[in-house]
Amino acid sequence: MNFCCKSFSRITDGVPCSGFKMLVRDHEGQGLFFLQFRSLDREAPLPTGPAAVGLVFASEMRLIYCPWCGVNLDKFYATEWRDLSELTKTMELNLDHRPMK
Numbered sequence: 495m496n497f498c499c500k501s502f503s504r505i506t507d508g509v510p511c512s513g514f515k516m517l518v519r520d521h522e523g524q525g526l527f528f529l530q531f532r533s534l535d536r537e538a539p540l541p542t543g544p545a546a547v548g549l550v551f552a553s554e555m556r557l558i559y560c561p562w563c564g565v566n567l568d569k570f571y572a573t574e575w576r577d578l579s580e581l582t583k584t585m586e587l588n589l590d591h592r593p594m595k
């Protein structure tokens with residue numbers, strides 16, 4: 495895969511752990527790019543009690559341009575966004591299956 499820059503490559507690679515991740519999702523045949531921040535590792539136990547009140551486990555924002563090199567992501571990945579989407583699917587964080595205590 496041809497990445498726009500090393501930073502973008504690094505953030506789409508690796509295990510689904512805490513920190514920043516790039517996710518590419520198929521929305522009605524269009525690739526949408528999201529920068530996601532996670533406060534917990536995927537397998538980490540959820541905090542409980544008063545410390546968990548109001549805690550945000552993940553937040554994300556849609557990106558149009560690469561935050562490191564500035565390319566237009568839709569244009570740069572016009573032919574490869576589906577491959578990126580498959581790659582980043584493995585990093586999707588599904589909090590729905592985790593029980594809240």
Ligand SMILES: [Zn+2]
Binds near residue numbers: 498564565
């Ligand atoms: Zn870039």
